[in-house]
Every structure is written in structure tokens, then in C-alpha cells.
Amino acid sequence: xxxxxxxxxxxxxxxxxxxxxxxxxxxxxxxxxxxxxxxxxxxxxxxxxxxxxxxxxxxxxxxxxxxxxxxxxxxxxxxxxxxxxxxxxxxxxxxxxxxxxxxxxxxxxxxxxxxxxxxxxxxxxxxxxxxxxxxxxxxxxxxxxxxxxxxxxxxxxxxxxxxxxxxxxxxxxxxxxxxxxxxxxxxxxxxxxxxxxxxxxxxxxxxxxxxxxxxxxxxxxxxxxxxxxxxxxxxxxxxxxxxxxxxxxxxxxxxxxxxxxxxxxxxxxxxxxxxxxxxxxxxxxxxxxxxxxxxxxxxxxxxxxxxxxxxxxxxxxxxxxxxxxxxxxxxxxxxxxxxxxxxxxxxxxxxxxxxxxxxxxxxxxxxxxxxxxxxxxxxxxxxxxxxxxxxxxxxxxxxxxxxxxxxxxxxxxxxxxxxxxxxxxxxxxxxxxxxxxxxxxxxxxxxxxxxxxxxxxx
Amino acid sequence: xxxxxxxxxxxxxxxxxxxxxxxxxxxxxxxxxxxxxxxxxxxxxxxxxxxxxxxxxxxxxxxxxxxxxxxxxxxxxxxxxxxxxxxxxxxxxxxxxxxxxxxxxxxxxxxxxxxxxxxxxxxxxxxxxxxxxxxxxxxxxxxxxxxxxxxxxxxxxxxxxxxxxxxxxxxxxxxxxxxxxxxxxxxxxxxxxxxxxxxxxxxxxxxxxxxxxxxxxxxxxxxxxxxxxxxxxxxxxxxxxxxxxxxxxxxxxxxxxxxxxxxxxxxxxxxxxxxxxxxxxxxxxxxxxxxxxxxxxxxxxxxxxxxxxxxxxxxxxxxxxxxxx
Numbered sequence: 001x002x003x004x005x006x007x008x009x010x011x012x013x014x015x016x017x018x019x020x021x022x023x024x025x026x027x028x029x030x031x032x033x034x035x036x037x038x039x040x041x042x043x044x045x046x047x048x049x050x051x052x053x054x055x056x057x058x059x060x061x062x063x064x065x066x067x068x069x070x071x072x073x074x075x076x077x078x079x080x081x082x083x084x085x086x087x088x089x090x091x092x093x094x095x096x097x098x099x100x101x102x103x104x105x106x107x108x109x110x111x112x113x114x115x116x117x118x119x120x121x122x123x124x125x126x127x128x129x130x131x132x133x134x135x136x137x138x139x140x141x142x143x144x145x146x147x148x149x150x151x152x153x154x155x156x157x158x159x160x161x162x163x164x165x166x167x168x169x170x171x172x173x174x175x176x177x178x179x180x181x182x183x184x185x186x187x188x189x190x191x192x193x194x195x196x197x198x199x200x201x202x203x204x205x206x207x208x209x210x211x212x213x214x215x216x217x218x219x220x221x222x223x224x225x226x227x228x229x230x231x232x233x234x235x236x237x238x239x240x241x242x243x244x245x246x247x248x249x250x251x252x253x254x255x256x257x258x259x260x261x262x263x264x265x266x267x268x269x270x271x272x273x274x275x276x277x278x279x280x281x282x283x284x285x286x287x288x289x290x291x292x293x294x295x296x297x298x299x300x301x302x303x304x305x306x307x308x309x310x311x312x313x314x315x316x317x318x319x320x321x322x323x324x325x326x327x328x329x330x331x332x333x334x335x336x337x338x339x340x341x342x343x344x345x346x347x348x349x350x351x352x353x354x355x356x357x358x359x360x361x362x363x364x365x366x367x368x369x370x371x372x373x374x375x376x377x378x379x380x381x382x383x384x385x386x387x388x389x390x391x392x393x394x395x396x397x398x399x400x401x402x403x404x405x406x407x408x409x410x411x412x413x414x415x416x417x418x419x420x421x422x423x424x425x426x427x428x429x430x431x432x433x434x435x436x437x438x439x440x441x442x443x444x445x446x447x448x449x450x451x452x453x454x455x456x457x458x
Numbered sequence: 459x460x461x462x463x464x465x466x467x468x469x470x471x472x473x474x475x476x477x478x479x480x481x482x483x484x485x486x487x488x489x490x491x492x493x494x495x496x497x498x499x500x501x502x503x504x505x506x507x508x509x510x511x512x513x514x515x516x517x518x519x520x521x522x523x524x525x526x527x528x529x530x531x532x533x534x535x536x537x538x539x540x541x542x543x544x545x546x547x548x549x550x551x552x553x554x555x556x557x558x559x560x561x562x563x564x565x566x567x568x569x570x571x572x573x574x575x576x577x578x579x580x581x582x583x584x585x586x587x588x589x590x591x592x593x594x595x596x597x598x599x600x601x602x603x604x605x606x607x608x609x610x611x612x613x614x615x616x617x618x619x620x621x622x623x624x625x626x627x628x629x630x631x632x633x634x635x636x637x638x639x640x641x642x643x644x645x646x647x648x649x650x651x652x653x654x655x656x657x658x659x660x661x662x663x664x665x666x667x668x669x670x671x672x673x674x675x676x677x678x679x680x681x682x683x684x685x686x687x688x689x690x691x692x693x694x695x696x697x698x699x700x701x702x703x704x705x706x707x708x709x710x711x712x713x714x715x716x717x718x719x720x721x722x723x724x725x726x727x728x729x730x731x732x733x734x735x736x737x738x739x740x741x742x743x744x745x746x747x748x749x750x751x752x753x754x755x756x757x758x759x760x761x762x763x764x765x766x767x768x769x770x771x772x773x774x775x776x777x778x779x780x781x782x783x
Contacts, residue, residue: 277476282758284724288743289484289751296489296497383614390616391725396744410618417626431619439614446610 004082006067008313010240010320014065017247034371040451045193047447052197053440057235064090064236067309086309090236094229097212100132102224105416108425109133109148109215111141133216151210159206163199170195219425222412227429230404234430237405238437241320241389242382249324249331254374257332258362261339271332279329284392290322291397312400319392319399323385331377335370342366372452379445383438390434406430459774462782463767470763474547477759481752482543491518491538498746516749517541517552542752551753555745560753564735570640571722571734573650578657579719583712586662590669591696594677606670612663620660621729628652638731653730657723672707676700705776713772714765721758 028034041047066089069082091098105114111134112127137144170191171178208228211217218227260271278286298304298315305311342348343366351361392398393407394414401408413426495512496504513519520538521527528536535541542552551560593605629637635652676682677700685695722736731737735754742750773780 273472273476277473277480280473280759280762281477281480281755282718282721282762285739285751285755285758288739289481289755292743292746292748292751293484293488295746296493299497300489300493387616390618394618395724395728395740406616407618410616410622414618414622417622417630422626427619427622431615434616435614438616439611442610442614 002071003068004071006069006086006309008065008067008086008309009317010244010313011065011067013244013247013317014062014240017243018062020247031368037372037451041447044447044451046443049193049197050440050443050447052194053201053436054444056201057239057437057440060090060232061236061239063093064088064233084307086307088236090232094232097226097229100216100226102130102132102216102220103128104220104222104224105423106130106133106216106220106224108217108219108227109211110219111137111144114423130216132214133220134214136214148211148215151214152207155207155210156203157206158210159202159204160199162206163202166198166202167195218429221426222416227409227426230409230426231429231433233404234406234409235433235437237316237399237403238386238389238434240316241323241399241405242385242441244317244320245323245327245385246378246381247324248321249328250374250378253328253331254335254367254370256328257335258339258366258370260332261336262343262358262362262366268336271336275329275332278326281326283326286326287322287392288397290325291319291392294318294322308402312402315400316403323388327381327385331374334373334377338370338373339366342369376445376449376452379441379448383441383445386434386438386441406434459771459782463771466767466770470767473763474756474759477756478543478546481755482539485748485752486518486522486538486542491516494518494748516555542749546753546756551756552749554742554750555747560750563738564753564757567722567733567735567738568720569734570646570732571720571727571736573646574653574657574726574732574734575719575722577650577654578723579716581654582658582661582665585658586665587669587701587708589662589666590673591701593666593670594673594700595692595696597674597677606667609663609667609670612660613667615660615663617660617725620656621726624652624656624659625729628655638729640730640732649730649732653726653732657726668711669704669708672704673700676704679703702776706773709772709776710769713769714762716768717761717764718758720761721754 028038067086068088069084069086072081072083074080103113106112107114111130113130115127116125117128134141134144134147137147168178174191208217212226212228216226216228218231221227221230256271256274260268294315298311298318302311305314348361348365351365356364389398389405390407390410393405394411398407399405409426409430413423413430416423416426491513492509495509495518499508499512510519518538520536520541523537523539525536545552549561551564554560554563589605593602596602596605625637628634629652636649637652638649640646640649673696681703682695682699685699686692690698720735721739722732722734724736724740726732727734727736728740738750739754741747742754770782774782
């Protein structure tokens, strides 16, 4: 075996999360109201287009969550050793981008470095040629623009061909004519928005791949790393922050919310006291206090972590946990209120009269009827958490400096705005990718809320 | 109503005790003062004497909750819990790591924080409610749809980009206002324009959408139909009837944040170099000045509780039917 798989804690949690979602989806298929609600989401064009974009992000995030350590070259008489740094499948796929680092900043698609340097063979300070950006052009740069145009059109063509292939396969499966597929309402399902969204995505990927082969599409950062590669890496951080923080808080919020609402009495008082106290501390400050304390723990116990990746991962998970602790109070309060209402309904009282146990009632009769609130809360929280990560990292209480995230990208890039000419590309790349992610999540969350909220369908 | 206010204030006491115990646990039990000293002095090669000195300087060299060595009442009072946490109730926050009195620092830094927060709050509220009323006036038209799309798009942009974009466009390209900084007196105005503007713009998306939903819920009510039936123009219906009846949900979201305006905005103040409470907190976080962070947590929760009480009182003013008992 030429590599050793590494399972970071955040990877494990992510896989648990995905398994839970699949299990819940299978369960929801048998529940009439949940199936109806998801059916409404499936028929919503905007929601499906947003879901397609999200799916692409999730795929990238998943590829970046399969971690391994590469095996070092064998030496006779020494047992197999593995590299210290942990890479992911995404790193392996983008090894080209990762390896081709320059000396320092260079603009997108540039052939020369951003700053002048004294060269060996001339007396003046010149812009040195990039090692990798446009290296195939050699010394003759007259065909630079033409080369870019050629590669863009080649990438577009590639993307288009893949898209056509995918659509034809789908047509074959559904037994439809190609052109019918693109008409409104041709198919009962909402494949049309999915197919139409796939086209720009594939075109963009085609162009990025074709240009990324010999240029730095988004330029390079201060230490010469390809910004496109960093943006891909930041996606996993965003996705994990958005989902794991909710996953961590969900069991506590559901359990305490239902207990407070159903059992009442001193249990209710205690739980209410608990969440009122927690929510009365301003969120940012509680997070700051938590992160400070976590930093002390991590710094005073360096022996707990074998690799820097594990250490960064521990800090990352602690951040998720702290965000979760500050976030569960709102959901618990909502669930408590809804449980108070449900408790008085006839079917719950009938179950009580039949002598069904308290916990059985909470599990079988209350919990399923709260699921819509939970689903809405999970999808609505996602964007807030993604945006919060950027802000927290910018004020120094976010992810580990070794973890690539949009927050840390923005934070390092903002100090470069004072330069002249300004270094704008890291910011612009982070802006567009984050905007796409958050916008898609917002649109999807709205559709889910409309579909699940009983008030909106009435 | 007075009885209600007094009772609510009494309820606040156990919550503040809870906050206090929580921060105490977070700052002194999860990590012992020894850990903090080791972290601040550098993990490796630190002598026990240096740790002792660090602790003594900050008054962390006492037992946590029970001082068996002391006599009588001092068994309880000569401890970290009493000296560092309980004394916060009487406004004694102790000293920061740089030796300055935290309470005095807070009073001087309150001014700049309020100078940013109050205009932002008033302007933001006014702009968001006006836009929301405009969208509701043109509801179910293309303008409404475009407005909502714009709101969702604006919500999807991280606040950081508003700040960076604002600094770049207004200060660097147009040279209309300084990029950051602050000065006292009337000069402050030119430093305040940009942060206030950025803050208002970054909040427009989500708040406009929120108020629009509230207004749309009101507009389906019977009294609105009655008002239209008696021939009132739509403008009057919106301003005189819908806006006033939507006050309760609006107040719920708005009044609670008013006391917290003192705390300032961490992000805006640190990016624009405003010497307010927000940047004080940020600086303390980065310098790992635990005493300051602890004090800000305590003050923040006091202000939040005051905000909740103010919300209840504001209901009685907005809606005479509400009686607080």
C-alpha cells in the first residue's frame, strides 16, 4: 500500500452526518407529511438549481475529507514510513495546482511576478518571469492573449461536450427526446433546472481546468500558492462549520426542548434557566471566551496531537462545538413552545390515557411532529454559520491559521489592499465562491422553509 | 407595572449569578491560573517562580472558592471567586493586564462606540422600514420581486466584503472619507461617515426582508380590508394602520438590542480603528487579557437583560391592550 488512510475527527463526524441524512431520508420517504414537503421542494425550480450548486460544493468538500498520508520512499532495513503532512483526495486530484507555487504574488493569468526584482543577467530591476504561469509560451509572449482565448474556448467546448453527454444519458434513462427535456414541465420531476444549472457549472469547470493547466487562474498569494487551489480547500472548512456546529448542538436542543415542554415543573424551570443564562451572554463574547480557553488547553498540551493537521482539526472541532453551544438556545426555546402546544392535543392525551410511557410519547408522538422545525432550523442556520466563520477568523478567534478558510483568506488579503497596484485577486476569488455558496444555501433554505412551514401552505 | 418591573429585576439576579459562575468556570476551572500563566509566559522553560509572580501580580494566587488558611469571613472572601467574579456585581472589574482600571476604560470608550452605534441603529431602522414599506406597497409586482432578489443577494455577502469594499471605494477611489481612525469632538464626524454607512448597507438585506414579511402578514388582516373598504388610499392604510399594528413584532426585535449598543460592534470598530468598546474587546482577545474579556461578558449579559425588560415595557406603550402584571 502506498498510502495510509487518516481519519480526522471532523471527517468522522462528517461521515456520521451523511449517514444520518441518508437514514433520515429513507425514514422520511415513509412519512406522508415529510414526503409531501420534500416533494414541494423537488418541484421548486429555484430550490433545485440551488441544490445542484450545493451538491457540487458538497462533492468538493467530501473529496477534501478523505485524508491519507503518503508513503515515503522505501529504505532498506527500515519499516515503511509515512509523510508527516496529511493530504486529501482533493489534494491528489489538484496536485498539479498545489505543486506549482511561485515566489510571491502574481495576478490572475499573469506571466510575470507582481513585484520587480533584481535579475542576475541585467542591471535593472525587472518583473521576473513566473516559474509555472504561462511557462509553455517560452520567451515569446506575443501569443499570450491568443493562448488564453484558445484555452477558454477549448475549456468551454469540453464542458459543453460533458454536459451534452450527461443530458443524453439522462434522456435515454427517462426515454425522452433531447429537446423535450429542455422544455418547461416536460418531465414530471424538476430535472430541468438541474440540467440547466449544470451547464454553467461544467463550463466554468472546463475553463478552470483548461486554463489552470498552465496559468494561475486566480493568481497566487503572498507565498506563491495558487489561489484557485486555496479556494477549493476553503470550501470544506465552510461546509463543515455550517453543518457540524448544528450537528453538535442538535441532540441537546431536541432533548432539552422536548423535556422542558413535556415534563414541565422543575425540569422546565431548570432548562429554561439554563438557556436564558446562556443566551443572555452576547454570542460573540461567549465564542471569544470559549476560543481563548480552548487555545490555552491546546497550547499547554502539545503532546496530544501527532500532526499539525490533527491539531488544527482539534481547534476546528472545538470552534464548531463552541458555535453549537451558543446556537442551541434558540432552537430549544422553539421546540419547548411547540411541545407545550402538542402536549394538549387529543392524540397525545389519548396515548396518555392508554398508559403509554412518557418517553415513548415523547419519542413516538412529539418528536416526529417537531421534525419540520428541526429541518427549517438546520438549513436556516447553515448560512449564518458560514458567514460567522469568516467574521470570526477575521477578528482572530476563528479557525487555526493553518486551516485554509475564506475567513483567513480574506483576513490575509485585506492587508494587501494598501499596496499599489492593489492585490485584489484573493479577495475577489473568496468573494465569488463564498457568494455562490451562501446564495445557493439561502435560496435552498427559503424553499425548504416554505415547503415545511405549515403556515405558508395554508 | 412597577411590581412587574421589580419582579423582573429580581429574576435577573439568578441569571446574572449563572453568567458569573459560567465565566468563572470557563476562565478559572477549565484552565487553572497555572495553565494561563504558562501559556502567557511561553510554554517551555518557565520557572515556577515566574508563574507565581505572574499569578501574584494579577491576584490569581488565591484558592478558587474556599480559603482554608484565612480566618472567619475571609475564608470565603479571600478567594478568586469572590475577588474576581462576585465583585463585578458592584461594578469593580479590577485591572487589565496593562495595569489600567477596566471600569474607567469602559466609561471613556463608551463614547466612540455610541457615536457609531446610535446613528447606525436609527438610520438602519429607518432605511429598512422604508424599503420594506415600499416593497409591500408594490407587492406582487416585478419591483417587489426584484427587491426581494436584491435582499437575498445582499444577505449572501459576508459583512467583511462590505467593509473592505466600502473602504476601497469611498476612501481609496473617491477620497471622500478617511480609511480609518478617530478623533474627538466635531472632527469625529468625518471618521464616522464611512463606518456608519457600511454598517447600514450591510444590514439592509436581511432587515428589509424581515420587515417585509411582518408587513405582509399584517396586510391580510380584516382591519386592513375594512380600511380599504371605507376608501382610504393605500398610502394611508400602510402608514396609519399596517405600520402601527406591526409595531409589536418590530419592537420585539429592535428594543432588545438598544442597551447592547454600548458594547459597540467588534468587527466595525476593529476594521475602522475606532477606540470603542468593541475594539477594546478585540484587543483584549488578541492579547489574551482575560480580565477584560470576563468583564465584557458580564456587562454584555447585564445589558441584554435590561434589553428584554425594555422590550416588555415598550409593548405597553405601543399597544395599550398589553398589561404587565
